[in-house]
Amino acid sequence: MEVDKMDENEWKYHGEGNKSLVVSHVEHSQVLRFLKYPAEEPGNSHKAAKEAFGHLQNIVDFSKNVMKPFLGENYVHHGEVVHLPLDFVRQLSLKVEQERPESRCDKVMDIFSGYALCLPNLTKLQTCHFSESVPPICIEIKPKCGFLPFSSHVTKDVKHRVCRFCMHQHLKLANGKWKRMSRYCPLDLFSGNKQRMSFALKNLLQEAQNNLKIFKNGELIYGCKDDKDCLQDLNALTQHLKPYFFPANGLIHGPHCTRTVINELINVITTALLSNSGTCRTGEIRKVHISEGRAHCDASHFHRDILRKGSHSGLPKDCVLSKILQAQMLDNVDIEGLHPLYNRVEQYLGEFPKERIKLQIDGPYNENCFEKLRNSQSEDDGTVDYAVRKVQQYRVAMTAKDCSIMIALSPCPDDELPEPNLVIQTSKSRLIYSVSILDLDPKPYENIPHQYKLDGQIVNFYLKSTQAKQDPPTPNLFMDSEDCTLVLHSV
Ligand SMILES: O=P(O)(O)O[C@@H]1[C@@H](OP(=O)(O)O)[C@H](OP(=O)(O)O)[C@H](O)[C@H](OP(=O)(O)O)[C@H]1OP(=O)(O)O
Protein backbone atom coordinates (compact mmCIF):
# COMPACT_ATOMS: atom_id res chain seq x y z
CA MET A 1 0.00 0.00 0.00
CA GLU A 2 1.45 3.36 -1.01
CA VAL A 3 0.25 5.65 1.74
CA ASP A 4 1.04 8.84 -0.16
CA LYS A 5 -1.25 7.79 -3.05
CA MET A 6 -4.36 6.99 -1.08
CA ASP A 7 -7.68 7.55 -2.85
CA GLU A 8 -10.92 7.30 -0.87
CA ASN A 9 -12.74 6.06 -3.99
CA GLU A 10 -10.74 2.85 -3.80
CA TRP A 11 -12.06 2.06 -0.31
CA LYS A 12 -15.53 1.24 0.93
CA TYR A 13 -17.33 0.71 4.22
CA HIS A 14 -16.92 -2.86 5.42
CA GLY A 15 -18.21 -3.07 8.98
CA GLU A 16 -17.70 -1.95 12.53
CA GLY A 17 -17.85 -3.00 16.14
CA ASN A 18 -17.88 -1.08 19.38
CA LYS A 19 -14.28 0.12 19.13
CA SER A 20 -13.29 0.20 15.49
CA LEU A 21 -14.56 0.91 11.98
CA VAL A 22 -13.28 -1.12 9.04
CA VAL A 23 -13.03 -0.19 5.37
CA SER A 24 -11.95 -2.56 2.62
CA HIS A 25 -10.08 -1.98 -0.61
CA VAL A 26 -12.27 -2.45 -3.67
CA GLU A 27 -9.64 -4.54 -5.49
CA HIS A 28 -6.86 -5.67 -3.20
CA SER A 29 -7.41 -7.99 -0.30
CA GLN A 30 -6.75 -5.39 2.38
CA VAL A 31 -8.67 -3.59 5.08
CA LEU A 32 -8.01 -0.51 7.20
CA ARG A 33 -9.22 -0.60 10.78
CA PHE A 34 -9.75 2.82 12.39
CA LEU A 35 -10.25 3.53 16.08
CA LYS A 36 -13.54 5.08 17.17
CA TYR A 37 -14.29 7.56 19.96
CA PRO A 38 -17.46 8.70 21.71
CA ALA A 39 -19.16 11.31 19.49
CA GLU A 40 -19.50 13.79 22.34
CA GLU A 41 -15.73 14.02 22.88
CA PRO A 42 -14.74 17.46 21.57
CA GLY A 43 -12.92 17.83 18.26
CA ASN A 44 -9.19 18.07 18.25
CA SER A 45 -8.63 17.23 21.86
CA HIS A 46 -9.29 13.63 20.85
CA LYS A 47 -6.52 11.20 21.49
CA ALA A 48 -3.40 12.94 20.34
CA ALA A 49 -1.72 11.30 17.36
CA LYS A 50 0.93 9.87 19.65
CA GLU A 51 -1.68 8.30 21.87
CA ALA A 52 -3.54 6.74 18.92
CA PHE A 53 -0.29 5.36 17.57
CA GLY A 54 0.55 3.86 20.98
CA HIS A 55 -2.90 2.32 21.24
CA LEU A 56 -2.72 0.73 17.79
CA GLN A 57 0.85 -0.46 18.32
CA ASN A 58 -0.30 -2.09 21.56
CA ILE A 59 -3.03 -3.92 19.60
CA VAL A 60 -0.46 -5.19 17.09
CA ASP A 61 2.00 -6.25 19.83
CA PHE A 62 -0.70 -7.92 21.91
CA SER A 63 -2.01 -9.89 18.91
CA LYS A 64 1.49 -10.84 17.85
CA ASN A 65 3.29 -11.52 21.13
CA VAL A 66 0.50 -12.65 23.43
CA MET A 67 -2.50 -13.96 21.49
CA LYS A 68 -0.60 -15.54 18.60
CA PRO A 69 1.46 -17.87 20.82
CA PHE A 70 -1.74 -18.96 22.57
CA LEU A 71 -3.87 -19.34 19.46
CA GLY A 72 -1.42 -20.48 16.82
CA GLU A 73 0.71 -18.92 14.14
CA ASN A 74 -1.63 -19.45 11.18
CA TYR A 75 -4.84 -18.23 12.75
CA VAL A 76 -3.61 -14.76 13.74
CA HIS A 77 -2.84 -11.87 11.39
CA HIS A 78 -1.62 -9.02 13.52
CA GLY A 79 -1.26 -6.45 10.73
CA GLU A 80 0.68 -3.20 11.00
CA VAL A 81 0.13 0.39 12.00
CA VAL A 82 0.03 2.79 9.04
CA HIS A 83 0.02 6.56 8.92
CA LEU A 84 -2.38 7.97 6.34
CA PRO A 85 -2.83 11.45 4.89
CA LEU A 86 -5.44 13.33 6.98
CA ASP A 87 -7.26 14.48 3.82
CA PHE A 88 -7.78 10.90 2.76
CA VAL A 89 -9.06 9.91 6.22
CA ARG A 90 -11.53 12.80 6.34
CA GLN A 91 -12.90 12.13 2.84
CA LEU A 92 -13.21 8.46 3.71
CA SER A 93 -15.05 9.24 6.92
CA LEU A 94 -17.59 11.35 4.99
CA LYS A 95 -17.96 8.63 2.39
CA VAL A 96 -18.72 5.85 4.88
CA GLU A 97 -21.01 7.88 7.13
CA GLN A 98 -24.30 6.96 5.43
CA GLU A 99 -23.42 3.25 5.47
CA ARG A 100 -23.04 3.10 9.22
CA PRO A 101 -25.74 1.39 11.30
CA GLU A 102 -27.68 3.72 13.55
CA SER A 103 -26.78 1.86 16.74
CA ARG A 104 -23.06 2.49 16.16
CA CYS A 105 -23.32 6.22 15.54
CA ASP A 106 -22.76 7.11 19.19
CA LYS A 107 -19.08 6.86 18.25
CA VAL A 108 -17.13 8.54 15.48
CA MET A 109 -14.18 7.34 13.46
CA ASP A 110 -10.79 8.79 14.42
CA ILE A 111 -10.10 11.39 11.74
CA PHE A 112 -7.50 13.32 13.70
CA SER A 113 -4.52 11.06 14.22
CA GLY A 114 -4.13 9.67 10.68
CA TYR A 115 -3.24 6.27 12.16
CA ALA A 116 -4.99 3.02 11.35
CA LEU A 117 -4.27 -0.69 11.26
CA CYS A 118 -3.70 -2.32 7.90
CA LEU A 119 -4.73 -5.98 7.83
CA PRO A 120 -5.41 -8.65 5.23
CA ASN A 121 -9.07 -8.85 4.24
CA LEU A 122 -9.97 -12.07 5.99
CA THR A 123 -13.25 -12.46 4.13
CA LYS A 124 -11.08 -13.52 1.19
CA LEU A 125 -8.64 -16.36 0.85
CA GLN A 126 -5.10 -15.10 1.10
CA THR A 127 -3.35 -17.80 -0.83
CA CYS A 128 -5.23 -18.56 -4.04
CA HIS A 129 -6.60 -16.75 -7.05
CA PHE A 130 -10.32 -16.91 -6.89
CA SER A 131 -12.50 -17.35 -9.90
CA GLU A 132 -14.42 -14.37 -11.24
CA SER A 133 -17.67 -16.30 -11.61
CA VAL A 134 -17.74 -17.80 -8.10
CA PRO A 135 -16.20 -15.32 -5.65
CA PRO A 136 -15.07 -16.35 -2.15
CA ILE A 137 -17.55 -16.61 0.68
CA CYS A 138 -16.75 -16.14 4.31
CA ILE A 139 -18.52 -17.13 7.51
CA GLU A 140 -17.74 -15.00 10.55
CA ILE A 141 -18.66 -16.42 13.97
CA LYS A 142 -18.28 -14.63 17.28
CA PRO A 143 -18.57 -17.72 19.49
CA LYS A 144 -18.32 -16.08 22.97
CA CYS A 145 -17.48 -18.00 26.15
CA GLY A 146 -17.56 -21.79 25.67
CA PHE A 147 -17.41 -23.14 29.23
CA LEU A 148 -19.08 -22.86 32.60
CA PRO A 149 -16.94 -21.32 35.35
CA PHE A 150 -15.36 -23.90 37.63
CA SER A 151 -13.90 -21.54 40.22
CA SER A 152 -14.69 -21.97 43.89
CA HIS A 153 -15.04 -18.18 44.06
CA VAL A 154 -18.36 -18.33 42.21
CA THR A 155 -21.11 -17.40 44.66
CA LYS A 156 -24.22 -18.02 42.56
CA ASP A 157 -24.87 -21.67 41.81
CA VAL A 158 -26.68 -20.82 38.57
CA LYS A 159 -23.31 -19.84 37.04
CA HIS A 160 -22.28 -23.51 37.29
CA ARG A 161 -25.39 -24.54 35.35
CA VAL A 162 -26.23 -21.85 32.81
CA CYS A 163 -23.63 -20.20 30.59
CA ARG A 164 -23.06 -16.44 30.51
CA PHE A 165 -24.26 -16.06 26.92
CA CYS A 166 -27.61 -17.69 27.60
CA MET A 167 -28.12 -15.68 30.78
CA HIS A 168 -27.05 -12.46 29.04
CA GLN A 169 -29.73 -12.94 26.36
CA HIS A 170 -32.43 -12.08 28.89
CA LEU A 171 -30.77 -8.78 29.81
CA LYS A 172 -30.07 -7.92 26.16
CA LEU A 173 -33.71 -8.42 25.24
CA ALA A 174 -34.90 -6.41 28.21
CA ASN A 175 -32.64 -3.46 27.42
CA GLY A 176 -33.62 -3.54 23.75
CA LYS A 177 -30.25 -4.52 22.27
CA TRP A 178 -31.99 -7.31 20.36
CA LYS A 179 -35.65 -8.01 19.69
CA ARG A 180 -35.63 -11.81 19.59
CA MET A 181 -33.97 -14.34 21.85
CA SER A 182 -31.12 -16.32 20.34
CA ARG A 183 -31.26 -20.09 20.95
CA TYR A 184 -27.56 -20.35 20.20
CA CYS A 185 -25.52 -21.73 23.09
CA PRO A 186 -21.70 -21.48 22.88
CA LEU A 187 -21.31 -24.71 24.86
CA ASP A 188 -23.03 -26.59 22.03
CA LEU A 189 -20.62 -25.11 19.51
CA PHE A 190 -17.54 -25.85 21.63
CA SER A 191 -18.72 -29.41 22.45
CA GLY A 192 -16.93 -30.99 19.49
CA ASN A 193 -20.03 -33.14 19.02
CA LYS A 194 -21.17 -32.72 15.41
CA GLN A 195 -24.84 -32.99 16.26
CA ARG A 196 -24.63 -30.32 18.95
CA MET A 197 -22.41 -28.12 16.79
CA SER A 198 -24.84 -28.25 13.92
CA PHE A 199 -27.67 -27.45 16.34
CA ALA A 200 -25.69 -24.40 17.49
CA LEU A 201 -25.05 -23.30 13.91
CA LYS A 202 -28.71 -23.70 12.94
CA ASN A 203 -29.62 -21.48 15.86
CA LEU A 204 -27.08 -18.90 14.74
CA LEU A 205 -28.64 -18.93 11.28
CA GLN A 206 -32.10 -18.50 12.79
CA GLU A 207 -31.08 -15.53 14.92
CA ALA A 208 -27.69 -14.17 13.93
CA GLN A 209 -27.48 -11.14 16.27
CA ASN A 210 -23.80 -10.14 16.25
CA ASN A 211 -22.60 -13.75 16.40
CA LEU A 212 -22.87 -14.71 12.73
CA LYS A 213 -22.18 -12.92 9.47
CA ILE A 214 -21.77 -14.30 5.97
CA PHE A 215 -19.93 -12.45 3.23
CA LYS A 216 -19.77 -13.05 -0.50
CA ASN A 217 -16.88 -11.40 -2.27
CA GLY A 218 -16.40 -9.30 0.86
CA GLU A 219 -20.04 -8.06 0.91
CA LEU A 220 -22.31 -8.88 3.81
CA ILE A 221 -25.08 -11.18 2.52
CA TYR A 222 -26.37 -12.58 5.81
CA GLY A 223 -26.36 -11.22 9.35
CA CYS A 224 -27.12 -8.03 11.24
CA LYS A 225 -25.52 -4.65 11.17
CA ASP A 226 -27.81 -3.92 14.09
CA ASP A 227 -31.32 -4.76 15.24
CA LYS A 228 -32.83 -2.44 12.62
CA ASP A 229 -30.69 -3.58 9.74
CA CYS A 230 -30.68 -7.37 9.37
CA LEU A 231 -30.29 -9.65 6.36
CA GLN A 232 -31.74 -12.95 7.49
CA ASP A 233 -33.48 -14.55 4.54
CA LEU A 234 -32.49 -18.22 4.33
CA ASN A 235 -33.95 -18.62 0.84
CA ALA A 236 -31.89 -15.72 -0.44
CA LEU A 237 -28.83 -17.19 1.29
CA THR A 238 -29.53 -20.52 -0.41
CA GLN A 239 -29.50 -18.86 -3.82
CA HIS A 240 -26.10 -17.34 -3.03
CA LEU A 241 -24.68 -20.63 -1.76
CA LYS A 242 -25.96 -23.05 -4.42
CA PRO A 243 -23.01 -22.63 -6.82
CA TYR A 244 -20.54 -23.50 -4.04
CA PHE A 245 -22.16 -26.76 -3.04
CA PHE A 246 -23.95 -27.83 -6.22
CA PRO A 247 -21.84 -26.45 -9.06
CA ALA A 248 -23.50 -28.72 -11.60
CA ASN A 249 -26.89 -27.38 -10.49
CA GLY A 250 -28.46 -30.87 -10.34
CA LEU A 251 -31.07 -31.81 -7.70
CA ILE A 252 -31.40 -28.45 -6.36
CA HIS A 253 -34.93 -27.18 -6.88
CA GLY A 254 -38.08 -27.45 -4.91
CA PRO A 255 -38.93 -27.33 -1.25
CA HIS A 256 -35.91 -29.29 0.00
CA CYS A 257 -33.45 -27.00 -1.70
CA THR A 258 -32.99 -24.59 1.21
CA ARG A 259 -32.59 -27.37 3.75
CA THR A 260 -30.11 -29.28 1.58
CA VAL A 261 -27.93 -26.27 0.93
CA ILE A 262 -28.02 -25.07 4.55
CA ASN A 263 -27.07 -28.56 5.73
CA GLU A 264 -24.09 -28.54 3.36
CA LEU A 265 -23.09 -25.14 4.73
CA ILE A 266 -23.34 -26.37 8.31
CA ASN A 267 -21.25 -29.45 7.52
CA VAL A 268 -18.57 -27.34 5.94
CA ILE A 269 -18.44 -24.91 8.87
CA THR A 270 -18.27 -27.80 11.35
CA THR A 271 -15.44 -29.43 9.41
CA ALA A 272 -13.48 -26.18 9.25
CA LEU A 273 -13.99 -25.50 12.96
CA LEU A 274 -12.74 -28.97 13.88
CA SER A 275 -9.87 -29.09 11.42
CA ASN A 276 -6.27 -28.59 12.19
CA SER A 277 -5.84 -25.69 9.79
CA GLY A 278 -3.87 -23.55 12.23
CA THR A 279 -0.81 -25.71 12.24
CA CYS A 280 -1.44 -27.57 8.98
CA ARG A 281 -0.03 -30.67 10.69
CA THR A 282 -1.53 -34.05 10.02
CA GLY A 283 -1.25 -37.22 12.06
CA GLU A 284 -2.76 -38.39 15.30
CA ILE A 285 -5.65 -36.21 16.45
CA ARG A 286 -5.54 -35.70 20.20
CA LYS A 287 -8.70 -34.42 21.80
CA VAL A 288 -9.11 -31.81 24.49
CA HIS A 289 -11.93 -32.57 26.91
CA ILE A 290 -13.34 -30.26 29.48
CA SER A 291 -15.05 -32.04 32.33
CA GLU A 292 -18.65 -33.05 31.54
CA GLY A 293 -19.98 -30.84 34.33
CA ARG A 294 -18.66 -27.75 32.62
CA ALA A 295 -19.69 -28.71 29.12
CA HIS A 296 -23.50 -28.51 29.25
CA CYS A 297 -25.62 -25.48 29.76
CA ASP A 298 -29.05 -26.00 31.30
CA ALA A 299 -30.50 -23.23 29.14
CA SER A 300 -29.48 -24.88 25.87
CA HIS A 301 -32.39 -26.14 23.79
CA PHE A 302 -30.42 -29.14 22.59
CA HIS A 303 -32.36 -32.33 23.19
CA ARG A 304 -31.97 -33.23 26.86
CA ASP A 305 -32.23 -36.97 26.28
CA ILE A 306 -29.28 -36.92 23.93
CA LEU A 307 -27.36 -34.70 26.36
CA ARG A 308 -27.90 -37.22 29.14
CA LYS A 309 -26.49 -40.02 27.01
CA GLY A 310 -23.29 -38.00 26.65
CA SER A 311 -22.78 -35.62 23.79
CA HIS A 312 -19.50 -33.99 24.57
CA SER A 313 -17.03 -35.39 22.09
CA GLY A 314 -14.12 -33.10 22.91
CA LEU A 315 -12.25 -30.89 20.47
CA PRO A 316 -9.25 -31.92 18.34
CA LYS A 317 -6.26 -30.38 20.10
CA ASP A 318 -5.18 -27.82 17.50
CA CYS A 319 -8.49 -26.88 15.94
CA VAL A 320 -9.51 -23.23 16.15
CA LEU A 321 -12.24 -23.85 18.74
CA SER A 322 -9.88 -25.72 21.00
CA LYS A 323 -7.27 -22.95 20.79
CA ILE A 324 -9.84 -20.30 21.63
CA LEU A 325 -11.34 -22.35 24.46
CA GLN A 326 -7.94 -22.96 26.05
CA ALA A 327 -7.22 -19.23 26.00
CA GLN A 328 -10.68 -18.49 27.44
CA MET A 329 -10.04 -20.94 30.26
CA LEU A 330 -7.08 -18.89 31.47
CA ASP A 331 -9.89 -17.23 33.38
CA ASN A 332 -9.86 -19.87 36.09
CA VAL A 333 -10.82 -17.77 39.10
CA ASP A 334 -13.88 -16.16 37.51
CA ILE A 335 -14.54 -12.43 37.74
CA GLU A 336 -15.65 -13.02 41.34
CA GLY A 337 -12.22 -14.37 42.26
CA LEU A 338 -10.47 -11.82 40.07
CA HIS A 339 -12.06 -8.70 41.49
CA PRO A 340 -10.29 -8.90 44.89
CA LEU A 341 -6.99 -9.51 43.07
CA TYR A 342 -7.63 -6.43 40.93
CA ASN A 343 -8.24 -4.49 44.14
CA ARG A 344 -4.92 -5.76 45.48
CA VAL A 345 -3.14 -4.42 42.39
CA GLU A 346 -5.03 -1.13 42.60
CA GLN A 347 -4.08 -0.67 46.23
CA TYR A 348 -0.44 -1.32 45.41
CA LEU A 349 -0.51 1.09 42.45
CA GLY A 350 -2.14 3.68 44.70
CA GLU A 351 0.90 3.48 46.96
CA PHE A 352 3.49 3.06 44.21
CA PRO A 353 2.11 4.64 41.01
CA LYS A 354 5.43 4.44 39.19
CA GLU A 355 5.29 0.63 39.40
CA ARG A 356 2.51 0.62 36.77
CA ILE A 357 5.11 0.84 34.01
CA LYS A 358 7.41 -1.78 35.53
CA LEU A 359 4.54 -4.19 35.96
CA GLN A 360 3.62 -3.61 32.28
CA ILE A 361 -0.05 -3.20 33.15
CA ASP A 362 -0.81 -1.37 29.89
CA GLY A 363 2.01 -2.83 27.83
CA PRO A 364 4.35 -2.82 26.09
CA TYR A 365 3.21 -6.31 25.18
CA ASN A 366 6.56 -7.82 24.26
CA GLU A 367 7.63 -11.49 24.03
CA ASN A 368 8.23 -11.72 27.81
CA CYS A 369 4.54 -11.13 28.49
CA PHE A 370 3.56 -14.48 27.02
CA GLU A 371 6.10 -16.44 29.06
CA LYS A 372 4.99 -14.71 32.26
CA LEU A 373 1.35 -15.52 31.58
CA ARG A 374 1.98 -19.14 30.70
CA ASN A 375 4.16 -20.01 33.68
CA SER A 376 1.88 -18.85 36.40
CA GLN A 377 1.63 -20.65 39.71
CA SER A 378 -1.92 -21.53 40.74
CA GLU A 379 -1.69 -20.88 44.50
CA ASP A 380 -2.22 -17.36 45.75
CA ASP A 381 0.83 -16.44 47.82
CA GLY A 382 -0.63 -13.05 48.68
CA THR A 383 1.83 -11.13 46.48
CA VAL A 384 1.16 -8.35 44.01
CA ASP A 385 3.02 -10.34 41.37
CA TYR A 386 0.49 -13.14 41.66
CA ALA A 387 -2.41 -10.71 41.45
CA VAL A 388 -0.94 -8.97 38.38
CA ARG A 389 -0.44 -12.28 36.60
CA LYS A 390 -4.01 -13.33 37.30
CA VAL A 391 -5.34 -10.00 36.09
CA GLN A 392 -3.33 -10.28 32.88
CA GLN A 393 -4.41 -13.87 32.32
CA TYR A 394 -7.99 -12.79 32.82
CA ARG A 395 -7.55 -10.08 30.20
CA VAL A 396 -6.21 -12.61 27.68
CA ALA A 397 -9.23 -14.81 28.44
CA MET A 398 -11.55 -11.83 27.92
CA THR A 399 -10.03 -11.18 24.51
CA ALA A 400 -10.53 -14.85 23.60
CA LYS A 401 -14.15 -14.66 24.78
CA ASP A 402 -14.84 -11.75 22.44
CA CYS A 403 -12.90 -12.65 19.28
CA SER A 404 -14.36 -13.79 15.96
CA ILE A 405 -13.53 -16.71 13.70
CA MET A 406 -13.40 -16.16 9.94
CA ILE A 407 -13.82 -19.16 7.64
CA ALA A 408 -13.12 -18.21 4.04
CA LEU A 409 -14.16 -20.63 1.27
CA SER A 410 -13.58 -20.74 -2.44
CA PRO A 411 -14.34 -23.40 -5.06
CA CYS A 412 -11.28 -25.54 -5.68
CA PRO A 413 -10.45 -25.60 -9.40
CA ASP A 414 -9.82 -29.13 -10.71
CA ASP A 415 -6.29 -28.32 -11.82
CA GLU A 416 -5.21 -26.86 -8.45
CA LEU A 417 -3.99 -29.23 -5.77
CA PRO A 418 -3.48 -27.30 -2.54
CA GLU A 419 -2.42 -28.94 0.74
CA PRO A 420 -4.91 -31.76 1.35
CA ASN A 421 -5.89 -30.43 4.76
CA LEU A 422 -7.00 -27.10 3.28
CA VAL A 423 -9.66 -28.68 1.12
CA ILE A 424 -13.13 -29.66 2.25
CA GLN A 425 -14.95 -32.25 0.20
CA THR A 426 -18.70 -31.66 0.24
CA SER A 427 -21.17 -34.12 -1.28
CA LYS A 428 -20.98 -32.48 -4.73
CA SER A 429 -18.03 -30.06 -4.63
CA ARG A 430 -14.55 -29.30 -3.31
CA LEU A 431 -13.78 -26.09 -1.46
CA ILE A 432 -10.46 -24.51 -0.50
CA TYR A 433 -10.68 -22.90 2.90
CA SER A 434 -8.77 -20.89 5.47
CA VAL A 435 -9.53 -20.17 9.12
CA SER A 436 -8.44 -17.00 10.94
CA ILE A 437 -9.23 -15.22 14.16
CA LEU A 438 -9.89 -11.50 14.38
CA ASP A 439 -10.43 -8.81 17.00
CA LEU A 440 -7.63 -9.77 19.36
CA ASP A 441 -7.31 -6.38 21.04
CA PRO A 442 -6.25 -6.23 24.69
CA LYS A 443 -9.19 -5.52 26.99
CA PRO A 444 -8.60 -2.47 29.18
CA TYR A 445 -7.37 -3.13 32.70
CA GLU A 446 -9.76 -0.42 33.96
CA ASN A 447 -12.74 -2.42 32.69
CA ILE A 448 -12.48 -5.05 35.42
CA PRO A 449 -14.82 -3.30 37.89
CA HIS A 450 -17.34 -2.92 35.05
CA GLN A 451 -17.03 -6.64 34.27
CA TYR A 452 -17.64 -7.45 37.91
CA LYS A 453 -20.74 -5.29 38.04
CA LEU A 454 -22.08 -6.59 34.73
CA ASP A 455 -21.62 -10.19 35.86
CA GLY A 456 -23.82 -9.51 38.88
CA GLN A 457 -26.43 -7.76 36.73
CA ILE A 458 -26.56 -10.61 34.21
CA VAL A 459 -26.97 -13.28 36.88
CA ASN A 460 -29.50 -11.36 38.96
CA PHE A 461 -31.58 -10.42 35.95
CA TYR A 462 -31.56 -14.00 34.71
CA LEU A 463 -32.64 -15.35 38.08
CA LYS A 464 -35.36 -12.75 38.32
CA SER A 465 -36.76 -13.31 34.84
CA THR A 466 -36.65 -17.12 34.93
CA GLN A 467 -38.06 -17.18 38.44
CA ALA A 468 -40.95 -15.02 37.31
CA LYS A 469 -41.72 -17.56 34.56
CA GLN A 470 -41.48 -20.55 36.91
CA ASP A 471 -43.62 -19.12 39.70
CA PRO A 472 -47.23 -20.09 39.05
CA PRO A 473 -49.42 -17.00 39.08
CA THR A 474 -50.94 -16.52 42.53
CA PRO A 475 -54.41 -18.02 42.21
CA ASN A 476 -57.00 -15.33 42.35
CA LEU A 477 -59.54 -17.08 44.55
CA PHE A 478 -62.35 -14.62 43.93
CA MET A 479 -62.62 -13.66 40.29
CA ASP A 480 -64.13 -10.22 40.33
CA SER A 481 -65.27 -8.22 43.26
CA GLU A 482 -68.92 -8.45 42.22
CA ASP A 483 -68.64 -12.13 41.43
CA CYS A 484 -67.98 -13.98 44.67
CA THR A 485 -67.82 -17.46 43.16
CA LEU A 486 -65.04 -19.44 44.76
CA VAL A 487 -62.73 -20.85 42.12
CA LEU A 488 -61.67 -24.34 43.09
CA HIS A 489 -58.50 -25.84 41.74
CA SER A 490 -58.12 -29.59 41.47
CA VAL A 491 -55.44 -31.01 43.75
O1 LIG B 1 -19.36 -8.08 27.78
P1 LIG B 1 -20.00 -8.73 26.61
O2 LIG B 1 -19.96 -10.21 26.67
O3 LIG B 1 -21.36 -8.19 26.32
O4 LIG B 1 -19.10 -8.39 25.32
C1 LIG B 1 -19.05 -7.11 24.68
C2 LIG B 1 -19.64 -7.28 23.30
O5 LIG B 1 -21.03 -7.51 23.44
P2 LIG B 1 -21.76 -8.83 22.98
O6 LIG B 1 -22.30 -9.44 24.24
O7 LIG B 1 -20.81 -9.73 22.27
O8 LIG B 1 -22.87 -8.35 22.11
C3 LIG B 1 -19.46 -6.00 22.48
O9 LIG B 1 -19.94 -6.27 21.18
P3 LIG B 1 -21.05 -5.31 20.51
O10 LIG B 1 -20.54 -3.93 20.63
O11 LIG B 1 -22.30 -5.55 21.29
O12 LIG B 1 -21.17 -5.80 19.11
C4 LIG B 1 -17.99 -5.63 22.37
O13 LIG B 1 -17.33 -6.64 21.66
C5 LIG B 1 -17.37 -5.47 23.75
O14 LIG B 1 -15.97 -5.35 23.61
P4 LIG B 1 -15.24 -3.92 23.63
O15 LIG B 1 -15.71 -3.22 24.85
O16 LIG B 1 -15.68 -3.26 22.37
O17 LIG B 1 -13.79 -4.24 23.62
C6 LIG B 1 -17.59 -6.71 24.60
O18 LIG B 1 -17.15 -6.40 25.91
P5 LIG B 1 -16.07 -7.22 26.72
O19 LIG B 1 -16.82 -7.93 27.77
O20 LIG B 1 -15.40 -8.17 25.79
O21 LIG B 1 -15.15 -6.19 27.24
Ligand SMILES: Nc1ncnc2c1ncn2[C@@H]1O[C@H](COP(=O)(O)OP(=O)(O)OP(=O)(O)O)[C@@H](O)[C@H]1O
Ligand atom coordinates in the same frame (compact mmCIF):
# COMPACT_ATOMS: atom_id res chain seq x y z
N1 LIG C 1 -9.08 -8.18 8.84
C1 LIG C 1 -10.39 -8.17 8.58
N2 LIG C 1 -10.85 -8.70 7.43
C2 LIG C 1 -12.16 -8.68 7.13
N3 LIG C 1 -13.09 -8.17 7.91
C3 LIG C 1 -12.70 -7.62 9.07
C4 LIG C 1 -11.34 -7.59 9.46
N4 LIG C 1 -11.26 -6.98 10.68
C5 LIG C 1 -12.52 -6.66 11.01
N5 LIG C 1 -13.39 -7.03 10.06
C6 LIG C 1 -14.86 -6.86 10.07
O1 LIG C 1 -15.18 -5.67 10.77
C7 LIG C 1 -16.02 -5.97 11.89
C8 LIG C 1 -15.62 -5.09 13.06
O2 LIG C 1 -14.28 -5.35 13.41
P1 LIG C 1 -13.84 -5.68 14.89
O3 LIG C 1 -14.60 -6.85 15.40
O4 LIG C 1 -12.38 -5.81 14.91
O5 LIG C 1 -14.33 -4.37 15.63
P2 LIG C 1 -14.40 -4.04 17.15
O6 LIG C 1 -14.91 -2.67 17.27
O7 LIG C 1 -13.08 -4.36 17.77
O8 LIG C 1 -15.47 -5.10 17.66
P3 LIG C 1 -16.06 -5.27 19.13
O9 LIG C 1 -17.44 -4.70 19.10
O10 LIG C 1 -16.07 -6.76 19.29
O11 LIG C 1 -15.15 -4.58 20.08
C9 LIG C 1 -15.81 -7.46 12.16
O12 LIG C 1 -16.94 -8.04 12.76
C10 LIG C 1 -15.56 -8.01 10.75
O13 LIG C 1 -16.78 -8.27 10.08
